[in-house]
Amino acid sequence: MTSQIKFNVAYIKLSTKIEGPFNRCCIWFQGCNLNCKGCGNKDLQPLMPKHIVTINELIDIVKKAKAEFDIEGITISGGEPSLQLGLADFNNEIHKLGLGVIMFSGKYKEQLDKGLVSSIDLLIEGPYIESQKDESRILLGSINKKLTFVTDRYSKYEDYFYNPVSLEEVTAEDYIFINGD
Ligand code: SF4
Incomplete structure (x- = not known):
């Protein structure tokens, strides 16, 4: 891992139960060039600097989330996380902390770097397709999006994405911004 790696982060939640199974720290990266029609995260599309943080700073934020909130992953x-160079290195460091990694991507697995894919436990892959709105699963958006269990870590928890109760927690959560916004 090189400590020179930097990421462009939009915002972070240190603790949430609505971005995958268990209690999680969620990191939203800034920038996406896929331009899906009907994108629900348009503010995260512009390829512009938001909060530039080093890999070690981001690892420290995750460590803080682990210490304070006992996150599982x-x-x-x-945005499109795969635009962030060095993300596989970050994920691998997160695994060393005993934490799991779930990643959303607007690209399909075959379009992603193999090293990046192998650094993820659960990949939620594919673009948002407005005409294929998914009414049965939470978080995924459109029915083309695939849950790909790269490891077994979350393979028993697919039911989470069919549980509408999780959506009720959305309004109770506060987003945490790194340096204000
Ligand atoms: S991949 Fe996600 S962030 Fe990017 S345009 Fe599509 S829906 Fe929006």
């Missing part, structure tokens, strides 16, 4: 979202 992290969720990586955006």
Whole structure:
């Protein structure tokens, strides 16, 4: 791992139960060039600097989430996380902390770097397709999006994405911004 790696972070939640199974720290990266029609995260599309943090700073934030909230893992979202160079190195460091990694991507697995894919436990893959709205699963958006269990860590928890109760918690959560916004 090189400590020179930097990421462009939009915002972070140190603790949430609505971005995947268990209690998680969720990191939203800034920037996406996929331009899905009907994108629900349009503010995260512009390819512009938001909060530039080093890999060690981001690891320290996750460590803080682990210490304060006993998180089971992290969720990586955006934006398009795969635009962040060095993300596989970050994920691998997160695994060394005993934490799991769930990543949303607007790309399919085959379009992603193999090293990045192998650094993820659960990949939620594919673009948002407005005409294929998913009414049965939470978080995923459209029915083309696939849950790909790269490891077994979350393979028994697919039911989470069919549980509408989780959605009720959305309004109770506060987003945490790194340096204000
Ligand atoms: S991949 Fe996600 S963030 Fe990017 S345009 Fe599509 S829906 Fe929006």
